[in-house]
Amino acid sequence: MAERASTLVVGLPLERNGTEAAQAALTRRFAQCLSDLAARYIPESQVFLWDERYSTQEAEVAFDGSAGLDALAACVILDSFFAEDGEGAELVPPQR
Numbered sequence: 001m002a003e004r005a006s007t008l009v010v011g012l013p014l015e016r017n018g019t020e021a022a023q024a025a026l027t028r029r030f031a032q033c034l035s036d037l038a039a040r041y042i043p044e045s046q047v048f049l050w051d052e053r054y055s056t057q058e059a060e061v062a063f064d065g066s067a068g069l070d071a072l073a074a075c076v077i078l079d080s081f082f083a084e085d086g087e088g089a090e091l092v093p094p095q096r
Helices: 024-041 055-062 069-083
Strands: 007-012 046-051 090-092
Touching: 007 024, 007 069, 024 046, 024 090, 046 069, 055 069
Parallel strands: 007 046
Antiparallel strands: 046 090
């Protein structure tokens, strides 16, 4: 939080057909906790859930061994979120 990021993006695991994968419930709980915590320290912050389907496959194409595959997949998620201006993202408002 030292950088005071105001937009936080959490990848939501979805199946190929768009239904939520088994991990989605845990991801939603994490995003809610993150939103609640961020609101305390950065009131203007927003947390979004973003479809992470195919992010690992896209990262594998660019993977050259110099960075971790998960880190590259996270970059793919952020790139797609910002390329779409967050259109279609699910806002996770703080509850506390």
